[in-house]
Amino acid sequence: MSATATNTPRLERAYARLGVLLIAPTILVFSLVIVYPLLAAIYLSVFSIYTPTLQGNFVGADNYVKLLTGHEFWNSLGVTLVWTFGTLTLQIVFGVGMALLLHQNIWFRSLARSLVLFPYFLSTVVAVLVWRWLFNDLYGAMNHGLMQLGILDMPLDWLGSMPNAMIGVILVGAWKYFPFVVIAVLARLQTIPEHLYEAARIDGAGPVARFWDVTMPQLRNVLTVIILLRAIWDFKEFDLIYLLTGGGPVTSTQTLSLLVYQEAFGLNRMGQAAAYSVGMMLVMLVFMVLYIRRTGKES
Amino acid sequence: MADVTLRNVRKQFGTFVALEKLDIDIRSGEFVALLGPSGCGKSTTLRMLAGLEFPTSGEISIGGRVVNDVAPGKRDIAMVFQSYALYPHMTVGENIEYPLKKRGVKATERKAAVLRAAEMLQLEPLLDRKPKQLSGGQQQRVALGRALVRDPQVFLLDEPLSNLDAKLRSYMRAELIELHRRLGKTMVYVTHDQLEAMTMASRIAVMFDGRLQQFDTPAAVYNRPANRFVASFIGTPSMNQLEGAVDGSTFRVAGHAIPIDRSRFVHALGSGTFVLGVRPEFVTIGGGDLPARIRLVENTGHEQIVTLELTDGTRLLARTDAARRLDVGQSVQIGFHPDALHLFAPEETGRRLNKDDAASVIPMRSR
């Protein structure tokens, strides 16, 4: 047997083959349910398709012209940005705050953590049902609670009018997703070395100074990642908003995800919907590239 | 019957060349240390011997068989990892047994072999423990046990002692020397610690920047370093290296002429810059005519390391006995033992220009 002097060794080739073999089923499934549909979405976006019959004809860039000139897409983009910004801000503020509190040595800490964590894992359907019951204008606990506390004089229509509907949706979104921030920040807080705080204390820093000068710089990296990830997820949120308001009143809470769904399965214009979804993806691509580059840099 | 040979081996990771033109012949039963700073390619070399990395080109043979295409498990080698790599979910006994199991040894024989290995390394009381419950030294012994249980032809050890504390390390050094003597197997030992290499190995392969610098006995590596890198890497404190010019039978440095014996060096010494090397123990304080000032005195109890400064600011080290009284700031005359001078070409791995003969080996403390 002569040695392979310059070629890739047989063993290395065999390993590479095994590696490809192991990933092959994943690639197959990926191509079938993700790559193909993704390309198909782009393909469909140049057709006009009537959903019930699935009959369609080629319309070229018409759908995109409508996207750019019509006000639906821009309106929904605006709604999406308001929703994302609003709910994300609340998530971060409450999430960091709660994480700082839960990092302290409080009574029954693990029970408190479980309770705070729970909404994140709860089904959106359940969350929405509970909140719709809470928001119920006649019998809802929200209105009566606020009235008993003297904050409200009379019951509010929480989800049926603006700006209440947007506020309601943002609140429920914050409630459901802020635990994500809590867990991530809490995990990072636990890795901040105690000696940094001791050094700051020796230097005469009070609790507030310690937070800004020690805690925040340590949290900066994790917060960037959280914000990017949550921004992406909030941007594409469908279930929560669809189930709470259905996009209403009229279209005032109709985010891009809802617009796509409504166009395809409500107005039966599948080609136009595909064009909207492609447009939405292009907007998201900015965040995605930022996040992917960030993650790639770390690993 | 297990020579280990690397023949013109080259290893490239992407565009980075990790190893080049590597030729090493290890004789059966030898204890060879691969020594060098981190990133020099010593671990890559070992992993290629194990079959965990593949040479980009060149040939590796073990026991006369080319093993380039042979899987690690079929090379008749055993390896001890720096991290020990004990299987966390298996007990000590199962860890040691695993290589036998993979080779289809019968259960009864396996038990006997595990017990033998455990006995040799005093591991019997630990056989049912999990690795997590062991101290670093114990884990180290389990890793050794797993390596020697199946009686391989070659042992590969990757910095096996670097995670132990100093005391345990010197104890394990003695243990490993004893083990090698008893087993008589070829051992290849990767380390960045010259003390380990000098005390344990029969030969040392000094590596730097992906290339083999010198491959020789510890004494030869110390006394006749092949080049400037080896000279500075081996020995603590390292060899003094003074840049200067050769002028007839003198070496000019800092405006002074140090007499050298031309016959001890290769004939073709042209003009230009050279580097004069002298180990600190061959720098005599008060015995020559080179003026210097004492800058620092470090007394370790049994000797003193003295930092000297020449008139042009060049610093060099001298080693003297601890009893001598030396003061910082004191002006002294220093000299070099004439038989202990090395001459090197000026580049970082500049060749040593001495004629190599036994005479250049000077007994220590002959000042």
Add this chain to the structure above:
Amino acid sequence: MQSPLRTLILNLVTWTLVLLIAFPLLWMIITSVKPQTELFRIPPTWFPETITFEHYWRLLSETPFLTYFRNSVVLASTTTLFVVCLGTLGAYSLVRFRYRGRETLAMLVLFTYLLPSVVLIIPLYLMMVAIGLSNTLVSLILAHTTFALPYALWLLRSFMEGIPEDLESAALVDGASRMGAFRDIILPQLLPGIISTALFTFILSWNEYLYALVLVNSDSVAPLTTGVMSMLISTFNIEWSLLMAASVMMSLPLIIVFAFLQSYLTSGFGAGGVKG
């Protein structure tokens, strides 16, 4: 250093907030055991005067809830099993093998992990109709793969990277083949990661709504999410206690996971790309 007063205030503030956050969940349970008559009291009773389980009984006996529940169990378990099997092998390949395109593939996984479902839903719907799978659980399992597989791969990849490479190298030197080392050494080490990933995937699939809404429209194959929502829409007079009972029942698997396996959920977070 901490004064008792400070501790007290800290605890009061924290627990007030925690209870406020948990209130909707408590309210869900309270509503589910209130009799119908007490439900429509103004102002509402904060603690039920009488406790009844009639809504749970009605839910199980008079509605298709059990069918939905069974569908969800089948759907989430199959998706999890499918995705974790593929993902474990795939993650092993991505982390421990070298071949061309591996890095690109890893990036693609991350990209799909962030992809919005609404982009895929239209072509997927057309595809399921074309191959005659629409309105079946199989179509939902396939659709759930679109988010569950990238997620599982990403998580498992991260767990796999946490296993020291030396362990596998040692097994190879000890005589194991690559797959042998995978079985003997990597799989046992990966087990906590696999459990964590499986739990996450199960919960994701259990909670998913959009695909179920589009791909399935009959009670016999509907999972809990769309099934329970249809109970809200179908009744003229919304029966909140019944819906709250359904919500509690729907959250049962989650409560079980929280009670016994919570540490696996938190460890999955660290692996899920939120390191800083």
